[in-house]
Structure formats: C-alpha cells, structure tokens
Amino acid sequence: MVGIKDIAREAGVSIATVSNVLHGKRNMSDKTREKILAIAKELGYELPKIRIKEKSSDNKTIVVNFSDFDTNFYLNILHGISDYAYSKDYDIMVCTSRNAEKYMSDAYSTGCINIDYRCEDSMLIKAAENNYPIIVLDREINHFGIKSVIVNNYDAEKEMVETLIKSGYERFAYLSGMDTDDNKERYRAFRDALSAHGITFHRRDHYEGNWREKSGTQAARLLMLSEHMPQVLVCANDMMAIGAMRKFREAGLRVPEDIAVCGFDDAFVSKYMGLTTVEVPNYERGFLAAQSLVELIEGTGSYESLKIGARIKWRTSTLVKTS
Structure with missing residues (x-):
C-alpha cells in the first residue's frame, strides 16, 4: 500500500509537507503542491476527500481506545493524556474496541488516541479518511490522517x-x-x-x-x-x-x-x-499523544511519526556488569 512516506520520498519533501497538501492547506508554493498531487496520482495513492469542518466550541471531546485486559498498564498514559487535554479544555471519552468505531466520528468526538491492539488498521483508516485525526500509540500506520507516537x-x-x-x-x-x-x-x-x-x-x-x-x-x-x-x-x-x-x-x-x-x-x-x-515513559507518552492530537485538530500539527526513547532499569532479578 502506497503511503505518504512514499510520496514524500519521491517528491523530495518532508512527510509534514505531504500531509499539509493532502489536508488542503496552502502553506506552500503552488508548484510544490501540484508536484505532490501529481506524484500521489502517479503512485496510485487514493486522495482523501477533504471536508472543511467548522470548529465548534461545543464538541471538544477526545476518544481514547484502550484494551481492558490490564487497566493498570494504562494509568500513567491516561494521566498524561488527561493532564494535557484538560489544560486545553478538551474532555476525554474512554472506550474499548467494542465501541470504538461508533465513537470515532464527528457526532461524538473531534479526534482519537488509540492504544487498543484489537482495533484493526482498516477500522482506523476508515475513520481517518473522513478527515478525522487519529494518534496511534501501539503501531505505525503509514496512512493519511493517522500519526504514530511510539516507543523505540x-x-x-x-x-x-x-x-x-x-x-x-x-x-x-x-x-x-x-x-x-x-x-x-x-x-x-x-x-x-x-x-x-x-x-x-x-x-x-x-x-x-x-x-x-x-x-x-x-x-x-x-x-x-x-x-x-x-x-x-x-x-x-x-x-x-x-x-x-x-x-x-x-x-x-x-x-x-x-x-x-x-x-x-x-x-x-x-x-x-x-x-x-x-x-517506558508512559506519562510523557500520553502527554505527547494528547498534545499531537490537539495540534492536528486545531490545524497546527504534523502527521510525521514521533518516536520516544526508553531506558533500562537494572534490578536484582539479573546478575549483570554494567560498568
């Protein structure tokens, strides 16, 4: 499947520039925009249908999809998400894969953060194609409208x-x-x-x-x-x-x-x-995910993937020489 990374590589521009063109933004030259659209067409990339949405102060809700098998794992991530979201006056709706597809729409929310491995790529792509921004924390999806914030x-x-x-x-x-x-x-x-x-x-x-x-x-x-x-x-x-x-x-x-x-x-x-x-810095991971999503919702963000570092904690279950 051709993605925005392929288009960016062929055009010699950043992924963010390709994302902006596909979003219908005009913050680049006509020559660059036309070149990117031509390459996308040549590579067989199906251009999304761009809808111009009116911002509504009444709908500032973020959906967070997470697996219900181990709630404790997600507490720090949710803490980070909520701290940033609430600071920007966004509400949070938490659900699992059973209800995710229903709530990933303008009728209920303005964007989604997904941490549920059971939510299939096809479902997330379908929602993103309706100009609905999505952040994924558990995988990389090379598709318009979806940004990955993942751990190295x-x-x-x-x-x-x-x-x-x-x-x-x-x-x-x-x-x-x-x-x-x-x-x-x-x-x-x-x-x-x-x-x-x-x-x-x-x-x-x-x-x-x-x-x-x-x-x-x-x-x-x-x-x-x-x-x-x-x-x-x-x-x-x-x-x-x-x-x-x-x-x-x-x-x-x-x-x-x-x-x-x-x-x-x-x-x-x-x-x-x-x-x-x-x-894994899960609080920071959640905070950055929420920040990235709000920026996309408000038209100031980039869909370029973000990778977060992790560090080893040596404890007594192993005998090692770290010096």
Whole structure:
C-alpha cells in the first residue's frame, strides 16, 4: 500500500509537507503542491476527500481506545493524556474496541488516541479518511490522517540483552506477548543481539504468552519441565515476567542465581519484585499523544511519526556488569 512516506520520498519533501497538501492547506508554493498531487496520482495513492469542518466550541471531546485486559498498564498514559487535554479544555471519552468505531466520528468526538491492539488498521483508516485525526500509540500506520507516537523498543531491548551476554549469560529463553508491533520489535532486537554475539537461539526456547501474568506462570512451568533450562528468561512485558518469577520461587528456584528474569514496561509492581526491565515513559507518552492530537485538530500539527526513547532499569532479578 502506497503511503505518504512514499510520496514524500519521491517528491523530495518532508512527510509534514505531504500531509499539509493532502489536508488542503496552502502553506506552500503552488508548484510544490501540484508536484505532490501529481506524484500521489502517479503512485496510485487514493486522495482523501477533504471536508472543511467548522470548529465548534461545543464538541471538544477526545476518544481514547484502550484494551481492558490490564487497566493498570494504562494509568500513567491516561494521566498524561488527561493532564494535557484538560489544560486545553478538551474532555476525554474512554472506550474499548467494542465501541470504538461508533465513537470515532464527528457526532461524538473531534479526534482519537488509540492504544487498543484489537482495533484493526482498516477500522482506523476508515475513520481517518473522513478527515478525522487519529494518534496511534501501539503501531505505525503509514496512512493519511493517522500519526504514530511510539516507543523505540529496539534499542533498549538490544542493549539489555547485549549487557546480559557480556555479563556471562549464554543460554536464553524468550517469552513473547500478543502479535503486536511492540512485540515484534522487542523480539527482533533480542534475536539481533544474540546473533551479533554468535549465540544460536533454538525455536524450542521461544514461548508464546498473551501479556498476562498467568501466561508467565505457564511458561515457567514448561521451562522447569524441559531438558533445556536457560540461564535467563527474557519476557516481552513485565506482567509475564512477574508471573514467571513467582512460579520459579514457588518451586524453590532462586532468582537470579538459578535463573535470571527480565521484562519490559516497568510496571508499578516491578520495582517491588526487583525485576530488571525497560522503563517506558508512559506519562510523557500520553502527554505527547494528547498534545499531537490537539495540534492536528486545531490545524497546527504534523502527521510525521514521533518516536520516544526508553531506558533500562537494572534490578536484582539479573546478575549483570554494567560498568
């Protein structure tokens, strides 16, 4: 599918410039605008139907779509969203994928922030094509009307695994979460780190979970039954890592002496469990998402993707040499 990044690359301009042209803005020369529209047509990009909406002081509501499987994970994100939104006199409507499509329209709201992996790309694109601005926090969608505010999972995950390797760990197991962009990027970083250090990773050591603590418990149980006990279990999120740690300790294994464990996200309970993890600045993530959406609603923003950095939190669930 051709997207605005492809048009920008072909035209030799920024993604923001292409976005402004497709939005019908006139803050560039006629020559540039005509060039971009011609390239879009040549590449087969379906130009959106631009509607000029009258700003209404009566409708300043932002929809936030989030998954209901783990409300605690989203509290800091929602806090950041609400702090910025309320400072600009916007209200917030929180819903899940079951009701998202209904409320993602001018009749109910002026824009949307999506953190629900169950909201399919096609549904978000359909809403965006009606000149309805959307911010996605859980994936990259290269389409007009949608801006991605995402975490740089790759660099932090790779650095964490490489530090574990340099500290002497050689036998790894990995516990994946649901099939999301975050999960894929974290797993790719994990594999790349092992490959860069000449460590072979076997398919038997790759376990699949669903982000929940229970799936971490199940993975730990399977690991203890296998003949290939790893030195360290790397988990795609903290809740699964915490489930695994509890099961290991319940079985009499010492963490990290018998098996090390690390996660991702820095959930609230991780600090008290001593879990090594990657801290994601979720408050700031929510704040920036709300700021970006309000700017798009008010016609001053850009649809260019925004990537947020993350940092490792070394704790007692791993034995590492960080100096």
